[in-house]
Amino acid sequence: MTLRLRVARTGDELRVEPARLVVAGYTARDQDAVARHIAELAAIGVPPPASVPVFYDLDPALLTTDDVVGVAGGNTSGEVEPVLLRAAGRWYLAVGSDHTDRDLERDDIAAAKAACPKPIGTAVLALPDDPAAFDLDHVAAVSAVDGVPYQSSSLAALLPPGDVLRRMGAAMADDPLVTDADLAVFGGTTPLLDGAFVPGTRWELALRLPDGTDLTHTYEVKIDKTGECPR
Template sequence: MTTLSFELPDGSTRTVQVKHLLNAGYAGREQEEVQAHIAELAELGVPGPATTPALYPVSPYLAQQVSEVRVQHARTSGEAEWALVITDDGVLLTVACDHTDRELEVHGVAWSKNASPDVLGRKAWRLDDVRDHLDQITLKGWVGQGDTADTLIQDSSLEALLTPDYWLEVLTERGLNEPGTVLISGTVAMTSGVNQFARSWKVEMTDPVTGSTVDARYVVEQMAEPIG
């Protein structure tokens, strides 16, 4: 079972063993932004969902805090998102990058979500501490062709996405609002013309009220060609 560890603003640490990992999809509050993301995926051959928002169960071991993601080919990419982490000591909010196999996605979104990890930040905030100003928190993603992600590809705020409390209600309805559950939020639209098939990724959330930032960053390494 994967164990994640998070540093909180007061310097304390919380750990959680991941029992359930879920990826939300098409989860924007504004239909216009949802349709923009669906259009982005359609350009890659991914059919639109039957309903929105969507929710995909993912293998729990794919919740990772890593600096390198290994992939099988060049058409994979990340997505800037937030993540809810339910612990024995309350709910945490951190940043995440849902790395997705775009070749596999055209055959099934749920399959593609299980092909690469969800990379989570190593720092987190208590949800109770930021709930009253969630919409002000910014969410950004950068990509790069080298080891440094230096080109902005996603630039939005948590106001664009369904709230953590919305998803906590869904988890309660499904009997999953319990320690060990991690939920990834779904993403925001990417900037047109920026190549998402990058070597490096960085995602970041910034709280303008406290000035605090949480981020996750990694490089993508392509594995050797298979034999046979």
């Protein structure tokens, strides 16, 4: 599976063939906010994580730049996330959505995440050789569902990229950073404006940098009547 992307500011084409996909959860810097988010999920029947942050090792074939994706049920939702991409040894930033099956999530969070595609935008930003040197604090993360604002805050609410990667390496028995293979890491998401998941149809995502560079993606979900999730 090859992702065909474009590097912002240069227009260079980039091909990424991810060998691993890791989705990080509960990555807020504010531990009180993490506790509130866990409580929000518990209120709808989602079990608490075994550790914080938590890292889900998923099939990289879930990654897609398509503007229409298939889901198996009506109760799914997405959210805006910074995505760290490593391609040919270099790091890039993309915008993505950890689209998740909210019904399945009540029983098995990993399975709920694995049940849906993971859309990302085609425009990416080249990062320093050491992604820990890149400051995300002044990057805005916004999303809307069916035209209604859904998220709007700064990525300062999340752990810095270097911290996420360090914790990932320590938490996972098979550290994805040990090899130079292409890799995608979803870095977590910011709070929902109304604190509740919305099972919408059209999702608009954006990471907005201080210099005016926007990393965006818009996609729609279609319910597949066969119960499968085409990508």
